[in-house]
Amino acid sequence: MTLITRRSLLIAGTAATAGALLVPAGSATAAPTATGKQITVGSGETYELSATTRVSRLTIAEGGRITAPDGYSLSLTVDGVETGQLLTETGGTATLIQAGTYRGDVVLTVATANEVTYETLTFPFRQALYVGADGVDRDRSVLAAVLGGRLTDTLARNVSVTSTGECFDGVFVQDATYTLERPTISLTGNGRCDFAGYGAAVVGDGSATKLVVDGARISNKGVVRTGVISNDGANVVVKNSTVRCRNGVLPSDYQATVETPYMESVPWMLGLDGNVRATNLIGKNSRATYLNSTVFSETWGALSVEGGSGLKLTAVNSHVGNTGAYGYGTYAIGDATVRVLGSRFDVGSYATIIAGPAAVVHYGDSTKDAVAALSTELELGLTAAELAAIPARSTVVNSGHFGYMFFGAGQLTLDGGTVVNSERATFLNKGQQTTISVDGSQGARLNPRDGIILQMIELDDPGPVNVNGKMMNVGVYTEPTTDPAKDSTFDTTAVHTTDGAATFTSIAVRGDFYNGMRTGKNMVLTFEDSTVEGVISATKAKHRVATIDSSTYYELGIVTNTVQAAVNNGAIVRLNSGSTWTVTGTSHLTSLTLAADAAVTAPRGRTVKLTVDGTETALAAGQSYTGDLVLTVA
Secondary structure, three states, X not given: OOEOOHHXXXXXXXXXOOOOXXXXXXXXXXXXXXXXXXXXXXXXXXXXXXXXXEEXXXXXXXXXXXXXXXXXXXXXXXXXXXXXXXXXXXXXXXXXXOOEEEEEEEEEEEEEOEEEEEOOEEEEEEEEEEXXXXXXXXXXXXXXXXXXXXXXXXXXXXXXXXXXXXXXEEEEEEOOEEEEEOXXXXXXXXXXXXXXXEOOOEEEEOOOOEEEEXXXXXXXXXXXXXXXXXXXXXXXXXXXXXXXXXXOOOXXXXXXXXXXXXXXXXXXXXXXXXXXXXXXXXXXXXXXXXXXXXXXXXXXXXXXXXXXXXXXXXXXXOEEEEOOOOOEXXXXXXXXXXXXXXXXXXXXXXXXXXXXXXXXXXXXXXXXXXXHHHHHHOOOOOOHHHHHHOXXXXXXXXXXXXXXXXXXXXXXXXXXXXXXXXXXXXXXXXXXXXXXXXXXXXXXXXXXXXXXXXXXXXXXXXXXXXXXXXXXXXXXXEOOOOOOOOOOOOXXXXXXXXXXXXXXXXXXXXXXXXXXXXXXXXXEEEEEOOEEEEOEEEEEEEEOOOEEOHHHHHHOOOEEEXXXXXXXXXXXXXXXXXXXXXXXXXXXXXXXXEOOOOEEEOOOOOOEEEEEOOEEEOOOOOOEEEEEEEEEEO
């Protein structure tokens, strides 16, 4: 095992000046000076540094530049803290050490370039610690920014990395097996792109990467200054750690966009604000697992999944959420698999945004068998002692707005003792195909404070607008003012594969179910050995305001309901064996099926009446009814 010290990279004594390129052509100013232990760069001067250099003072006048040769990067540390480097332009990728005087243990590290291409842009990464297949790469690392602890080719223990500049990464592991034990990483100042990890605390990259982060304390503040990123097939395991990320200040000329190479803030059309995610999972077949850890973003998102395919995100016995009023716990896009076991979510807006089209999400208990199976499947490398020490817990969600939001198609399962407490609807379906399954046999409960279990509405995302060839977040949602036109080709009494479906098993559900779709999509509800008390109906859904733009993003998804006969929004209810529906108010259905031992009742002291196409009809077990069904309570 090779022990590495940061001093091995540094040049002691006076500044190294070999290879310095001085005055630009046509300049009449004096050349930069490097005397004793000082470097001074005057206005209009360029100083190209060819080797890592340590001095006691660096002075750069306004208009002066200090750079590294092509194929290399230059980083400044003062007393072990990376500092002074800022992006040269909004939306750009290059950074430059800013004018000023820097005193102390000043180290200018010239490192081999680590250029990472994401879509149309190439980002010139700089990182305190670069680990490749052969271990720590001294040529690509800025070891002057790695303080304390022990550093080897397979392990970093008790090291700390601090940055106050922009776009500086803490640890970048590329196609290697590596362990970070008890690192402390604090990055303050903006990053640039969390789809590439430019400016993140920890990045695991490449299909040959197995990165274990144990006992970490990561605290970032800045635009897209992400805590942990798993990319391009990496397997990142974070355990016993804390990751907290706070928003930064966007550049004054930044224009919000959905073009991912340039995105630095959340698309407001999700009903969110903010400019930093705590984590991101990207690429193909990447994995990220958070075990016994705390992960919080201020807003936007805590555990994010973005693009790619075959992605697996897992949280076990962890505390996840947002410190601000808006944000999500997890995000599921594409065919991502998201699993939350035995965890507590304290989120601003949603436990999970499901963006499909084939996402699979599961919230449940961290039973011994479940965790052991995940350890094998995800190659977590947990020892028998670690597995034995993991307590079995149930998941609890506390949301300041909705429980789960479907922005795309997906599958959601809630089981075990999972409890979902939300201020608004447990499930918000924005016109998507869904397969929701809630199994209450082990105590799962749904507690929406506004009394709505499931709300279906049209997608109220106005989408981006093409502005001078770029997709910008300047759209406006406008509430329809006319009634929907009947689609004669759509059957509101039939079940379609594209419908919004939900199944409730062995659970007592108290709350309402509303289908406020305007276009053809039915709400299909199946109850197995369950009781449901509330209104189930087709409705006219209406936002509280007539228009919604970036200044009123928080109005998205919030509607009032007026029950009415279905137009293109059927409400199909199937009461299977052992199920009872207690109708609490007028409900408009298009199909109702009762098993032989199922029942439809009214609250105590009241009666329920059914009409089918305007004709009063007796409700009887074992029967099916289709058409314009109206259930009223008297």
